[in-house]
Amino acid sequence: MAGEVLRLKGVEVRREGASLLRDVDWTVAEDERWVIVGPNGAGKTTLLQVAAAMLFPTEGSVELLGETLGKTDVFELRPRIGLSSAAIADKIPSDEKVIDIVLTASYAIIGRWKEEYDSTDVTRAVELLDALGCAHLIRRRFSTLSEGERKRVSIARALMPDPELLLLDEPAAGLDLGGREDLVARLTALATDRLAPTMALVTHHVEEVPEGFTHALLLRRGSVVGTGKVDEVFTDELLSECFGLPLKVERQDGRWHARAVSPRA
Numbered sequence: 001m002a003g004e005v006l007r008l009k010g011v012e013v014r015r016e017g018a019s020l021l022r023d024v025d026w027t028v029a030e031d032e033r034w035v036i037v038g039p040n041g042a043g044k045t046t047l048l049q050v051a052a053a054m055l056f057p058t059e060g061s062v063e064l065l066g067e068t069l070g071k072t073d074v075f076e077l078r079p080r081i082g083l084s085s086a087a088i089a090d091k092i093p094s095d096e097k098v099i100d101i102v103l104t105a106s107y108a109i110i111g112r113w114k115e116e117y118d119s120t121d122v123t124r125a126v127e128l129l130d131a132l133g134c135a136h137l138i139r140r141r142f143s144t145l146s147e148g149e150r151k152r153v154s155i156a157r158a159l160m161p162d163p164e165l166l167l168l169d170e171p172a173a174g175l176d177l178g179g180r181e182d183l184v185a186r187l188t189a190l191a192t193d194r195l196a197p198t199m200a201l202v203t204h205h206v207e208e209v210p211e212g213f214t215h216a217l218l219l220r221r222g223s224v225v226g227t228g229k230v231d232e233v234f235t236d237e238l239l240s241e242c243f244g245l246p247l248k249v250e251r252q253d254g255r256w257h258a259r260a261v262s263p264r265a
């Protein structure tokens with residue numbers, strides 16, 4: 001049986017009197033690929049921040065890669081986790097070269113300074129960029145990339161330190177149809193790669209869930225509405241409860257689709 005990567009028990013996050021997460025239980029095993037789905041403001045990013053050891057819960061316990069949050073040095077724990085999020089992309093200096101954005105992940109820093117990288121690091125960075133369809137961009141400045149290219153470079157960066165857990169916060173947000181489909185195909189390849197890390201991906205849209213993702217967690221107003229295997233969680237009932245409107249959910253050729261049920265139907 002696969003080992004455990006993450007276990008949240010009774011996790012509560014409160015900020016300025018508001019409950020961002022309430023009594024969240026979530027367990028992730030090594031060979032699982034999770035999607036976290038929910039409407040705006042449900043707490044998805046907050047949950048991912050807890051899973052990335054970037055945010056400590058107000059209450060509850062977090063076991064992460066065999067360590068307990070609050071009893072371990074997070075600076076040793078964080079490099080074992082790959083995180084791709086808009087918040088990180090926003091911190092990248094505008095003149096930073098794509099190759100350096102990926103390379104600097106080896107030191108968990110943003111912005112190349114005077115560090116030395118050996119040829120193995122450079123080869124790995126180029127291979128990752130190539131796997132994500134960005135090899136031709138290595139000399140480009142990040143600020144000149146399209147939204148889709150930025151997303152793919154951010155994922156290559158998150159994979160650079162060979163993480164045990166890969167967390168992707170809305171990787172397909174802002175992409176056009178072609179860009180979304182290209183990214184979903186690349187994430188499908190990653191999800192079905194036996195050697196790829198354990199993964200959790202945040203999205204608003206079931207259409208963005210790549211094949212090969214095995215489990216889903218639904219969040220609404222900070223609470224878990226459903227958790228378990230994707231096909232047991234992506235039901236009309238649970239997704240309707242999660243988004244607060246009557247939805248019809250279908251799976252076709254391995255991909256999911258959801259639409260509102262017309263009142264006349």
Ligand SMILES: Nc1ncnc2c1ncn2[C@@H]1O[C@H](COP(=O)(O)OP(=O)(O)OP(=O)(O)O)[C@@H](O)[C@H]1O
Nearest residue numbers: 015016018020038039040041042043044045046047
């Ligand atoms: N410091 C804070 N103080 C009070 N409320 C906060 C704070 N930080 C976040 N929130 C609120 O917590 C809720 C959850 O935020 P979070 O970013 O986790 O949601 P989300 O599901 O990722 O949303 P979205 O899909 O819109 O990105 C939101 O309503 C947000 O306004």
